[in-house]
Amino acid sequence: xxxxxxxxxxxxxxxxxxxxxxxxxxxxxxxxxxxxxxxxxxxxxxxxxxxxxxxxxxxxxxxxxxxxxxxxxxxxxxxxxxxxxxxxxxxxxxxxxxxxxxxxxxxxxxxxxxxxxxxxxxxxxxxxxxxxxxxxxxxxxxxxxxxxxxxxxxxxxxxxxxxxxxxxxxxxxxxxxxxxxxxxxxxxxxxxxxxxxxxxxxxxxxxxxxxxxxxxxxxxxxxxxxxxxxxxxxxxxxxxxxxxxxxxxxxxxxxxxxxxxxxxxxxxxxxxxxxxxxxxxxxxxxxxxxxxxxxxxxxxxxxxxxxxxxxxxxxxxxxxxxxxxxxxxxxxxxxxxxxxxxxxxxxxxxxxxxxxxxxxxxxxxxxxxxxxxxxxxxx
Numbered sequence: 001x002x003x004x005x006x007x008x009x010x011x012x013x014x015x016x017x018x019x020x021x022x023x024x025x026x027x028x029x030x031x032x033x034x035x036x037x038x039x040x041x042x043x044x045x046x047x048x049x050x051x052x053x054x055x056x057x058x059x060x061x062x063x064x065x066x067x068x069x070x071x072x073x074x075x076x077x078x079x080x081x082x083x084x085x086x087x088x089x090x091x092x093x094x095x096x097x098x099x100x101x102x103x104x105x106x107x108x109x110x111x112x113x114x115x116x117x118x119x120x121x122x123x124x125x126x127x128x129x130x131x132x133x134x135x136x137x138x139x140x141x142x143x144x145x146x147x148x149x150x151x152x153x154x155x156x157x158x159x160x161x162x163x164x165x166x167x168x169x170x171x172x173x174x175x176x177x178x179x180x181x182x183x184x185x186x187x188x189x190x191x192x193x194x195x196x197x198x199x200x201x202x203x204x205x206x207x208x209x210x211x212x213x214x215x216x217x218x219x220x221x222x223x224x225x226x227x228x229x230x231x232x233x234x235x236x237x238x239x240x241x242x243x244x245x246x247x248x249x250x251x252x253x254x255x256x257x258x259x260x261x262x263x264x265x266x267x268x269x270x271x272x273x274x275x276x277x278x279x280x281x282x283x284x285x286x287x288x289x290x291x292x293x294x295x296x297x298x299x300x301x302x303x304x305x306x307x308x309x310x311x312x313x314x315x316x317x318x319x320x321x322x323x324x325x326x327x328x329x330x331x332x333x334x335x336x337x338x339x340x341x342x343x344x345x346x347x348x349x350x351x352x353x354x355x356x357x358x359x360x361x362x363x364x365x366x367x368x369x370x371x372x373x374x375x376x377x378x379x
Contacts (some may be wrong), residue, residue, distance in 0.1 A: 010377060026377065033256065040255040043163060044286055045228060048104050048221030054081040054190060057089060057123075059114035060146050069215070076189040078201025080218065082108070086123050093126070095133040095182070109199060110190065113139025118146040119162075121154050128165055132180030138193065140186055141166040200271050203227065205241045208314045212237050214279075225289040231279035236316045239279065240309065241287070242272045248289035249297065250275045255286060262326035263287075265298040265309055268347075276309045278320055295330055300345045303338070 004012035004022055006055035012024040025031070054075060058064050066083045075081065084093075089111075092102050099107040111130070113119070119142035127137055141162050145154040166184050175187035185193055192202075203216045213232040217224070225245045231237050243250070250263040250273060267274040275287060301309040301322060308322055321334040322342060323347035336342065336355060344356040 012128075026374075036258070037255050040253075040258060041228070041284075044226055044253065044255070044288075045217065045219060047226060048224070049104065050080075050082070051202060051218040051220050052080040052108045052192060053081050053202065054079060055100060055108040055110070056081060056083045056112045057114060058083050058085060059116055059118075060086055060118070060120050060123075061114075072190075078204045079191070079194065080202060080216075082106075084111075086120055089123055090126050093130060095130055095135045098134045098136070098182070100135050109136070109194065109197065111135060112138045112190065113137060113142075115140060117143045119158060120147075121145050121150075121158055124158055124161055124165075128161060128179075131165060131182035131184060134181035135229045136183045136185060136193075138185045138190065140171060141169070144308065200244060201242075202244045203229075203241065205239045207240075208238045208313065209235075209313050209316050212239060214239065215242075216248050224291055227286060227287045228284065229277060229279070230284040231282055234281040236281060236318060237279045237314045238276070238311060238314075238320070240276050240311050242269065242274050243287065243289070244272050244291045245274065247293055248273065249291045249293040249295070251288045251290065253286035254286050255284070258314055260288075263319075264326045264332045265301065265324045266292065266293075267299045267310065274310065276311065276322075296346045296348045296350070298324055298332060299342050299347050300341045300343075303340045 004024055011020075011026070014020060021031075022028070058066065064085070071077060071079065071081070088102070093100055093111075096107070099109060100111050101107040104137065111127075113127075117140070117228055122248065124142065125180045131137055142158055143155075143162070145151075145158045151159075165177075165179055166186065167177040167179065168174045169186050171186035175185060177184045182374060183253065188196075198229045201216055205212070205214060211233070214237075215232055217228050220226070224322075225243070225248065229241060246268065250266050251260055252263050253260050263275055265276055273289070273293075277285060279285065282320055284358070300307070304319055306312060306314065319337045320337045321336070321340075323337075325333045325335065327333045332344075334342070334344070336354065336356050337359075339356050339359060342356065344352045344354075
């Protein structure tokens with residue numbers, strides 16, 4: 001924004017950092033749709049609680065900085081995480097059903113320690129209580145206390161408690177140690193640990209094109225699973241996304257228009273639901289699961305000998321070759337853009353075949369036109 005008195009004229013005073021949002025913008029009369037998009041997105045992303053499998057404790061060295069979202073190679077794509085400090089561990093963390101929980105209901109499968117040989121003595125004492133109660137912590141065994149308070153006796157206290165908590169676990173020969181109802185793990189990747197516990201990725205995708213980049217975030221309410229999926233590249237993408245949700249039917253919530261529509265094409269797989277998405281360049285969509293998956297739905301779409309869903313590698317154009325859209329009741333509507341023979345199959349093994357022989361030709365827009373500029377902008 002910035003301070004822009006009327007005397008500054010248009011576009012007013014500008015600043016090199018940040019985004020300008022004020023009535024001096026050339027596109028301000030058109031800003032309503034953009035602001036509505038932000039409002040709808042912000043509203044949905046405030047619902048329920050964030051879903052993440054891993055919580056990283058970032059230690060007590062100075063200075064501590066949490067960079068923007070970046071998934072470490074040990075965890076890999078498809079999982080999300082939070083970062084925490086000593087205060088949260090000491091005052092807000094407890095254990096329920098083997099998961100680390102916070103008072104608001106947020107929970108994690110693993111608490112990951114920083115890759116350091118020092119630890120805060122009070123934090124180590126709380127970690128011991130959490131593991132004894134059933135938590136799993138991952139990381140190297142500390143060998144000394146941080147800081148100089150109580151030196152050198154406090155280093156000895158840390159060593160004794162760490163020896164008990166880690167036991168024979170050295171990260172090489174022995175990688176796991178059971179302590180109380182919980183575990184300490186040192187050595188395996190976080191991805192391998194989660195897989196061994198039967199926890200697959202929360203979100204994964206296959207694309208018709210190479211080089212696809214998507215970002216995502218997951219929120220959970222008492223009755224809904226809400227995923228926001230964003231295309232990070234300025235090109236059309238056709239992707240099959242697998243969400244870690246079972247027994248629910250997907251809906252597409254379009255934050256640009258406010259439309260909510262049933263997604264009639266999806267497929268149940270072990271541990272999740274596969275949903276085809278077609279994303280505009282730098283586009284995004286909310287995929288919301290709230291209804292039971294009890295009505296019939298399309299599980300495969302093919303054109304001639306080419307599989308469209310589940311997707312096979314192919315060229316992604318500005319217009320889809322086939323679009324399956326929810327109709328009235330249990331019906332679906334199919335929009336077709338290319339000649340060919342199309343086959344749809346449903347979960348109840350019903351089959352529909354559509355033959356498209358001719359398509360109307362392209363319509364050329366000809367004739368004179370004129371462009372007008374707003375007054376007062378010097379154009």
